[in-house]
Amino acid sequence: MAQRxxxxxxxxxxxxxxxxxxxxxxxxxxxxxxxxxxxxxxxxAVQPLPPAQMPAAQVPLSGQVLPPLAHARFCLRHPGQCAVRGGNPQPARSAQAQLAELVRINLAVNRDITPQTDGTAQGIADEWLLNAVRGDCEDYALQKRKRLMNSGWPSKSLRLATVLTPEGAGHAVLIARFRGGDFALDNLTNEIRPWRETGYRFLKIQSETDPKAWYSVAAPQAGGGLS
Structure with a gap:
């Protein structure tokens, strides 16, 4: 049979x-x-705040005020953490790399410290600690600030702030200046948010030029909640 x-x-x-x-x-x-x-x-997954959508809002300052007493005591014990530190991560690293570093350190410190409210010891109700294994909100913020400065971030870009939660409780966060805007690193959430979207009422914040000085926040406003 022939092949067709x-x-x-x-x-x-x-x-x-x-x-x-x-x-x-x-x-x-x-x-x-x-x-x-x-x-x-x-x-x-690593970038909860897309750069194109980041507002450039900065925390508005009012007049200079007395620092929290616990922070003044902290500066006496750790003067190096309350001195002006230079450095600028922006020329050396991309915005994506900086954001990834903020996310990484925020997550790491939130994981490494076990939450524990300060007790009253020798009449001192609040103690701000560095390298804490157990601690409360300001201990988280101090540790994040230290790690970021050790990575090259300048002190002017990393400021502690005191706030009131929607429930009226006192709280502290670290405010990082990133791409011209101020963002909150918080131990109550792993998400880094613009300060206006934290749901907090901002009260006081460190000075950019002198970490030992504090300012009140002008017309503090709370944004969205913490959902």
Whole structure:
């Protein structure tokens, strides 16, 4: 029985050869797109605040006020943490790298310290500690500030702030100046948020030029909640 020959229409052979040449390239492009999508998804998981959507709001200052007494005592014990520290991470690292570092250190400190409210000892109701294993809000903030300064962030970009929660409780957070805006690193949430979106009423904040000096916050306003 004779083998039937497949009829080939004019131009069909050249079209098949063209597809054979193009398919490897198409597959390569698809693979690259899938890889880019995977990387974008991974980056989004580490980047809770997309740079394009970041407001540039800064905490508005009013007049200079007395620092919290516990912070004044902290500065006597740790003068190096209350001195002006230089450095500027922006020229050396991309905004994405800086944001990733903020997220990483915020998560690490929130994980490493076990929450514990200060007790009254020798008449001192509140003690601000460095390198605490157990501590409350300001101990978290101090540790985050220390780690970020050790990574090259200047002291002017890392300021402690005292606030009131929506329930009226006193609280403290670290405010990081990033891409012109002020963002809160908080032990009550792993999400880094613009200060206006924390839901807190801001009371006092450290000076940019002198870490031992504090200012009241002008017309403090609370934004969204902590959901």
């Amino acid at each position: 020959q497949t009829e080939t229409r004019p131009g069909q052979g050249s079209s098949r050869r063209m597809r054979q040449r193009l398919l490897p390239g198409i597959h390569g492009v698809l693979a690259a797109c899938l890889m880019a999508a995977a990387l974008a998804t991974s980056a989004a």
